[in-house]
Amino acid sequence: MSILLADDDLHLATFLSKSLESEGYSVHTALNEDSVISELQRQNYKLIILDLNFGQTDGLKLLEKLLAEGLETPVMVLSARNRVSDRIQSLNLGADDYITKPFSFQELAARANALLRRKADPSLSVLRVENLELDPASRRVHRGKREIKLSPKEFDLLFLLMRHAGETVSRQDLLRESWGLQPETDSNLVDVYVNYLRKKVDFPDEGKLIYTVRGSGYRIGRPAPSQGGVQAINKDGDDTHAEDQTYQTYQSNTLTGLSDAIGVQQTPLRALIHSVAHDLAQPLTSVRCFLEVLGMHSSNTPTQQADLRNIEQQADRAISLAKTISALVRELPVPSGPWTSLDVLLNDLFNDFIVLLNSGLLTLDRQWNSSIQVTSNPVLRQLMVLFLSKLIGRNTRPLVLTVSAQLRDGICLLELKWKANDDSPAVIQDAKNIIAKELAYIHELVYSIGGELTLSDGRPEIQLKLPVAPETGRQDVVH
Numbered sequence: 486m487s488i489l490l491a492d493d494d495l496h497l498a499t500f501l502s503k504s505l506e507s508e509g510y511s512v513h514t515a516l517n518e519d520s521v522i523s524e525l526q527r528q529n530y531k532l533i534i535l536d537l538n539f540g541q542t543d544g545l546k547l548l549e550k551l552l553a554e555g556l557e558t559p560v561m562v563l564s565a566r567n568r569v570s571d572r573i574q575s576l577n578l579g580a581d582d583y584i585t586k587p588f589s590f591q592e593l594a595a596r597a598n599a600l601l602r603r604k605a606d607p608s609l610s611v612l613r614v615e616n617l618e619l620d621p622a623s624r625r626v627h628r629g630k631r632e633i634k635l636s637p638k639e640f641d642l643l644f645l646l647m648r649h650a651g652e653t654v655s656r657q658d659l660l661r662e663s664w665g666l667q668p669e670t671d672s673n674l675v676d677v678y679v680n681y682l683r684k685k686v687d688f689p690d691e692g693k694l695i696y697t698v699r700g701s702g703y704r705i706g707r708p709a710p711s712q713g714g715v716q717a718i719n720k721d722g723d724d725t726h727a728e729d730q731t732y733q734t735y736q737s738n739t740l741t742g743l744s745d746a747i748g749v750q751q752t753p754l755r756a757l758i759h760s761v762a763h764d765l766a767q768p769l770t771s772v773r774c775f776l777e778v779l780g781m782h783s784s785n786t787p788t789q790q791a792d793l794r795n796i797e798q799q800a801d802r803a804i805s806l807a808k809t810i811s812a813l814v815r816e817l818p819v820p821s822g823p824w825t826s827l828d829v830l831l832n833d834l835f836n837d838f839i840v841l842l843n844s845g846l847l848t849l850d851r852q853w854n855s856s857i858q859v860t861s862n863p864v865l866r867q868l869m870v871l872f873l874s875k876l877i878g879r880n881t882r883p884l885v886l887t888v889s890a891q892l893r894d895g896i897c898l899l900e901l902k903w904k905a906n907d908d909s910p911a912v913i914q915d916a917k918n919i920i921a922k923e924l925a926y927i928h929e930l931v932y933s934i935g936g937e938l939t940l941s942d943g944r945p946e947i948q949l950k951l952p953v954a955p956e957t958g959r960q961d962v963v964h
Contacts, residue, residue, distance in 0.1 A: 494767045
């Protein structure tokens with residue numbers, strides 16, 4: 486039972502994948518849209534589990550695109566959106582089921598089973614690797630229009646390779662699964678039969694499908710896409726997105742009054758709180774499912790230390806996002822004056838998120854000028870809280886965050902830059918990825934305090950230009 490899990494939250498995707506595999510499913514995880522499309526071209530799946538909070542755009546747009554291209558595989562949608570209109574839209578587009586986060590893992594597994602029983606399309610049982618097709622029911626094999634006659638053992642060997650299309654299958658596994666021989670058996674049966682298959686499958690005028698992986702075993706088809714979803718590199722070795730460095734700048738207006746700015750920000754703030762609550766559902770789902778699966782298998786499956794560390798970090802993410810919501814809905818006090826110390830504001834901000842610093846999810850590199858006085862409008866703090874929460878909510882690996890602030894041409898140039906702090910395969914989300922869906926609302930808030938926001942495509946950084954007090958003191962930089 487093969488499942489394609491499309492979710493760009495690496496921790497949740499990894500956990501769900503392992504849990505579903507413990508229930509007997511074969512699961513491949515796709516962390517970006519290109520991987521989803523590549524996987525569906527590479528082989529058939531019995532079920533697609535699609536997270537709506539997927540990529541820079543939206544999982545619904547990907548679903549619509551796949552269905553327009555003739556997708557027949559049943560699709561189960563995962564989402565933190567629990568409005569009736571969201572469910573109706575998903576089901577009307579062609580989704581077969583809709584489950585809201587946080588959900589029970591047993592419910593997820595039960596619904597997957599129900600879909601697989603109800604949508605038992607015989608065509609989905611056919612294994613496909615490029616133009617090679619194998620039908621287990623009729624035991625027939627075709628490459629394009631050419632039928633391939635195989636002996637029973639050749640068929641079993643090809644079936645095993647195609648079940649693991651794109652993956653290297655070791656000689657030991659092939660011996661055990663196809664001949665029932667122990668891994669330590671010294672036999673060249675595998676090499677002999679793979680050679681037979683090559684002669685029948687790979688004709689000289691056709692593309693090569695069966696590959697020898699030296700020292701490991703054999704693979705059929707192209708390698709499975711990287712789980713990390715790394716950006717494609719062109720033939721010259723350049724990042725395919727390197728040319729797209731168009732900067733988006735929202736021009737500021739004159740500084741508005743404090744009371745006007747506080748009033749202006751209420752409407753976009755509601756949308757931003759909803760967005761953070763949506764992000765909160767991701768780590769809560771991981772924690773809930775982990776505890777549930779732990780209870781299901783506690784007697785016979787030891788818990789790995791790495792899994793415990795992972796779920797601890799998910800709990801820390803959830804705590805920080807909950808704090809964000811609390812900070813955003815807090816009643817805004819009227820400032821005592823028009824200016825405040827940026828140093829005090831930032832220290833106060835990171836004290837609120839001390840759990841991130843203690844957990845190792847965030848390492849802070851402080852490089853701001855301690856003498857700068859910026860607007861005392863509470864909207865500025867809310868913006869910083871939001872940036873920090875989206876950074877943690879959309880990036881699932883430990884980060885180093887550099888916060889710098891310098892005076893330049895009579896304004897404060899405040900920059901946030903981040904990079905990975907581990908060797909996880911998850912892609913670092915750039916600025917547009919983490920706030921693309923909320924950008925219009927964020928611009929409204931920045932505008933209300935007389936600021937200017939600059940983002941750049943493909944770069945993990947956010948730049949704010951802020952008005953400063955007419956008289957600034959020393960140019961001390963805090964490290």
